Amino acid sequence: MELITTRIKGMEDVVPSEVHKWQTVESVAADVAENYGFREIRIPTFENTELFVRSVGETTDVVQKEMFTVMGRESKFTLRPEGTAGTIRAVLQNGLLNEALPQKVFYILSCFRHEKPQAGRLWEFHQFGAEMAGSASPAADAEMISMANSVIEKLGLKDIELHINSIGCPHCRAEYYKKLREFFEPNKDKLCPTCQSRLEKNPMRILDCKSEICKEIGKDAPLMIDYLCDECKEHFETLKKYLDEMGIKYSIDPKIVRGLDYYTKTVFEFITTSIGAQGTVCGGGRYDGLIEEMGGNPTPALGFAMGLERLIMTMEKQGCEFISPRECDIYIGSMGDAAGIKAASLVKALRDEGYRAEWDVMGRGVKAQMKYANKIGSAFSMILGDNELAEGKAKLKNMKSGEETEIALDSSFIDNFANIHTADMLASEL
């Protein structure tokens, strides 16, 4: 029985009483993205495994240890571990780079990574992300960082630190990799088996390893920022000027390497201390080589993604406001078949006008119906019986104040209810 009544670890349900928190984050993020001129894109949940191996990189933890890969009839597919690879695939496949540049898209989607589940780290999690293709200018980096910052501000989050770094381009990385290999060589045998193989192929990945031993060995490793070529240095300096002018506070963290291989030049993370160890709520950066690597014309690009679970956890911890869930406007109770039919028709008319209205579909007695109206937090209630039908009027009760108003059940009902409802809303706003 347990197998069908227990969800898989690392996965979460969002129950109805919590869903307004998700709706808050998703609507704020989408609104900000649209203000910045980004349009929504929707992509498939799984892609050919090769897409992630080629873009995220074969020496990353994501590809080596964390992908959920399923066997189709003839080939392997992978549940997306992130949104960038699939989005860029879709941008290329649908010819979106032939439209006006920069091409700017955003997405809200689920991702899957087989990591050790803990608070803020799940097997299935959700990202709001944005990608911009076509601009090599540091102005675009500033624009992306500013947009992520706006989402964080609009959600009401406080004390989120922005850390930035530059991890250079293939040109300046060659020299840096040489230095890194020299640094790790004496301790090569102590590195975890994965990092031993990374030493030759991609030594910067060792700096991102989750093993405590590799972290300790790498703690004084040379830093990429000290080996930047003139172009990368200039790019980073100009970005800092933009951020200073825009009043966006940041600190330079030369230890950020990011866990995905496609990054070049600027990388950044927004970090909170409110939710424990998994405090990175947003990560992103430039990936100027990815589009070409995926078979497109060389096109600079960049983006970021935020973890929605982590954003919501931080909002809860910090007492941020969520959009209130919409409650019932009116419950129409009834006694007897004829009154039930009248209740059904009034409720239908109210709903057609946009009100949240409910009636008894359980065949309950009046007392139980009123208990239900209370439980669902209905703003108004009304009970119909033979007398009300005969007289053509009923008592509309304000459930908070207890005040009762007589209301006709004829064609004036909706307009009269609308006036009383609006007056009540205005009074509660005062």
Ligand code: HAM
């Ligand atoms: P990422 O840093 O791997 O970057 O993930 C972005 C965000 O997703 C993280 O900062 C975190 O908030 C959330 N996240 C990651 N893994 C988990 C997990 N297992 N459980 C819960 N939340 C998680 C990317 O995915 C890049 N595609 C971002 C990007 C877009 N770069 C350029 N464009």
